[in-house]
Each structure stands twice: as C-alpha cells, then as structure tokens.
Amino acid sequence: MAKYKCKICGYIFDEDNIEEGLNIPAGIKFEDLPSSFKCPKCKMSKAMFEKI
Known part of the structure; x- marks a missing residue:
C-alpha cells in the first residue's frame, strides 16, 4: 500500500500503519x-497530500 506526505x-499517512486515535478503519x-x-x-486539507 502507499504512503502520502x-x-x-511533512506528516506521513501510511496506509499500512494507520495511527491509533485517528478513527480511521485499518486498511483504508x-x-x-x-x-x-x-x-x-x-x-x-486532504488536497495538500502527495503520494510518495
């Protein structure tokens, strides 16, 4: 899965390792x-993220 920055x-959103407390289902x-x-x-906003 992918990562977005x-x-x-510079925060990294990692689809494989979603942080606890974000209230986002695993694997999304x-x-x-x-x-x-x-x-x-x-x-x-979400629009400020880029795939890395």
Whole structure:
C-alpha cells in the first residue's frame, strides 16, 4: 500500500500503519478517505497530500 506526505508539515499517512486515535478503519486507502479528512498535525486539507 502507499504512503502520502503532507506538503505543508511533512506528516506521513501510511496506509499500512494507520495511527491509533485517528478513527480511521485499518486498511483504508488514502483516496477512500472522506474529503473532510485533515492532516492530524497541521489541519490542512486532504488536497495538500502527495503520494510518495
């Protein structure tokens, strides 16, 4: 699975290792996250992430 990096703060969203406390089901793909998803570190929108 893939990893996505916030272009603002550098936070890494790893589809294989979703952090506890994000209330996101294990195994979800980044593109399947709701459009309301925000970076847990800097609160920027999902659009600010790039695949790495």
